Amino acid sequence: MDLEVVAFLILSGLEVGAAVMTVTAKKLVHNVFWLAVTLITIAGIYLLFLAEFVAWIQIIVYAGAVPVLFLFGIMLTRRKIMEEPHESQ
Amino acid sequence: MTGALIDLFGWSYALASFLLWIGAQLLGLGNWISLQLGAPSPGPLEGMIGFVTGAPLTSLVAIILAINILLLWATAFHLLIVMWIERKMYSRLQDRRGIMLGLGSSEILRNTLGRIPLIGRPFRKASHLGTGFLQTVADGVKLFQKEVITPASADKWMFHAAPVMIAASTLFLFIAIPWSDGFWIMGSRLPNGDVVNPWGVLVILGAFSVAPLSILIAGWASNNKYTLLGGMRAAAQLMSYEIPMVLSIIALVVFAGTLDPFQLVRQQSAPLTFGLGPFGTVQIPWLPNWYIFNPILWIAFVVFFITVIAEAERIPFDIPEAEAELVEGWTTEYSGMRFGIVFGFKWLRAIAGAALIAILFLGGWSGPVFAQVWIPNIASPGNLWPIPILPQEFWFTLKIYAIFVVFVWIGWSVPRVRIDQILNIGWKRLLPLSLLAILLATLARGMGWF
Structure with missing residues (x-):
């Protein structure tokens, strides 16, 4: 099989998996982490298209800035920032 | 006419061909033994030798070697030197010498190298040879040992x-x-x-x-x-x-x-x-x-x-x-x-x-x-x-x-x-x-x- 096809299958599998985890993960910070994984793998797929400029801009803007803004929004707006330690255990 | 000392891909390609050549020699030895034991003529490992010495595997190994060489050069080598520079430099800014413990401070060196006539002269007395460069290495080793x-x-x-x-x-x-x-x-x-x-x-x-x-x-x-x-x-x-x-x-x-x-x-x-x-x-x-x-x-x-x-x-x-x-x-x-x-x-x-x-x-x-x-x-x-x-x-x-x-x-x-x-x-x-x-x-x- 062609190496590019293998790379595309790995990247797209990671991307779909991370997108599903973005929606289904329970903690909001995990959602943002999986969103970042999704966006970075999209940059990898751009690289496979030989669109290098778009790929690096994707990493700078979407992997670097957008998830951090989400995290800031989450952490600054929620009243209870951290999980309480489990007292029952 | 580039003036560059290191041609990274050239070097790593040579190193990769050498490593794979050693592997091919070992495979050839196995092939020879199996021929002596009565295997059919080209030998069972002949195809593998061709694959190991072929160009695709050599370039793959060369690229992996090149990445490792560059990362080791940047991280292991320069990280240690830069940490040492920082510690010595801020110590001088604070009017002290900072880390000084080095090879010359070790008793082992004094007892082994120092015993040698003529050559061992700089190691015979406790000195600040190395001016504390190994301190950063010691800190790294300490971090590796910690839980x-x-x-x-x-x-x-x-x-x-x-x-x-x-x-x-x-x-x-x-x-x-x-x-x-x-x-x-x-x-x-x-x-x-x-x-x-x-x-x-x-x-x-x-x-x-x-x-x-x-x-x-x-x-x-x-x-x-x-x-x-x-x-x-x-x-x-x-x-x-x-x-x-x-x-x-x-x-x-x-x-x-x-x-x-x-x-x-x-x-x-x-x-x-x-x-x-x-x-x-x-x-x-x-x-x-x-x-x-x-x-x-x-x-x-x-x-x-x-x-x-x-x-x-x-x-x-x-x-x-x-x-x-x-x-x-x-x-x-x-x-x-x-x-x-x-x-x-x-x-x-x-x-x-x-x-x-x-x-x-x-x-x-x-x-x-x-x-x-x-x-x-x-x-x-x-x-x-x-x-x-x-x-x-x-x-x-x-x-x-x-x-x-x-x-x-x-x-x-x-x-x-x-x-x-x-x-x-x-x-x-x-x-x-x-x-x-x-x-x-x-x-x-x-x-x-x-």
């Missing part, structure tokens, strides 16, 4: 993912940073001998921009007030300083017309030349054409230098880890080699920032003009070829260390700035300055000045 403790209430998965993300993004920086015309990973060689990597500076910026996310996640996952505060401060600082950093690079890119580190260094290795619009050009032959000497781009240099210090979380901008108030900030809960990674890779980001400053504004690996011998070019008469006296890697390493010494000098001379002062400096000073630099660079490019 990795995971806090009970931490988000374990994220807690261990964050150092991996930090290490990956920092090592990715060194994949994109070339050390000379021959010592690079990312790029391609044109038929005329020039190396190009059209989006090199963009790749480096992209690798820098992943750090805030991983630091924020590290601070959150430790589930500790101090780490969370440190992570928030780090992300706020890194995010807000990335904007003037990128804008000052845009000023340079508008002026230079390329994002290619090799092309930027080629442009800067000529003698200093100013275009004066309708009045022709002025050339200063004894100065190189570094962009720091440019009447406009030095504004971008000042902005970029300050933002690199902030991006590396070095001391005037180290509120994310402020040890007096936040107990090392977002790195508090890490221990053992996890702490080694999050702590040491800050130095690596400082090295990468210094390398970026050197490439963008200080001529990269091109030596000063007076350190070159000019010989006539036989191929095109009338032209002169610059031949550097010292190899390019020497100049590049020297520039990185010099910039790092300035980092240390600034860091241990000025007090830490508060969070409101950081935001004021970032948004009210650096951002307008970088916009001004973009404006002036665009004007100069449009009018043909400088």
Whole structure:
């Protein structure tokens, strides 16, 4: 099989998996982490298209800035920032 | 005629062919034994030998070797030297000698090498031979031996993912940073001998921009007030300083017309030349054409230098880890080699920032003009070829260390700035300055000045 096809299958599998985890993960910070994984793998797929400029801009803007803004929004707006330690255990 | 000491891909290809040749010899021995035992004529391992010595596997092994050599050179070698430079330098600034324990202090050396007549003379008395260089190695070994403790209430998965993300993004920086015309990973060689990597500076910026996310996640996952505060401060600082950093690079890119580190260094290795619009050009032959000497781009240099210090979380901008108030900030809960990674890779980001400053504004690996011998070019008469006296890697390493010494000098001379002062400096000073630099660079490019 062609190496590019293998790379595309790995990247797209990671991307779909991370997108599903973005929606289904329970903690909001995990959602943002999986969103970042999704966006970075999209940059990898751009690289496979030989669109290098778009790929690096994707990493700078979407992997670097957008998830951090989400995290800031989450952490600054929620009243209870951290999980309480489990007292029952 | 590149003046590069190391041709990384050539060397690693030779090394890979040698290693695979040894493997092929072992396979050939097995093949011979099985032939003696009565196997059919070409032998069972003949196809495998062909695969091992073939070109595809050799190039794959060569690329893996090249990446490993460059990363080891950048991390293991330069990290130790830079840590030693920092410790010696701030000790001198505090009027003391700092770490002095070295090879000459060890009794083992005195009892073994010192016993040898004539040669053992420098080891016979306890001395400060090595001036404490091995102290950094000892600290590394100590970190390896320590236990990795995971806090009970931490988000374990994220807690261990964050150092991996930090290490990956920092090592990715060194994949994109070339050390000379021959010592690079990312790029391609044109038929005329020039190396190009059209989006090199963009790749480096992209690798820098992943750090805030991983630091924020590290601070959150430790589930500790101090780490969370440190992570928030780090992300706020890194995010807000990335904007003037990128804008000052845009000023340079508008002026230079390329994002290619090799092309930027080629442009800067000529003698200093100013275009004066309708009045022709002025050339200063004894100065190189570094962009720091440019009447406009030095504004971008000042902005970029300050933002690199902030991006590396070095001391005037180290509120994310402020040890007096936040107990090392977002790195508090890490221990053992996890702490080694999050702590040491800050130095690596400082090295990468210094390398970026050197490439963008200080001529990269091109030596000063007076350190070159000019010989006539036989191929095109009338032209002169610059031949550097010292190899390019020497100049590049020297520039990185010099910039790092300035980092240390600034860091241990000025007090830490508060969070409101950081935001004021970032948004009210650096951002307008970088916009001004973009404006002036665009004007100069449009009018043909400088």
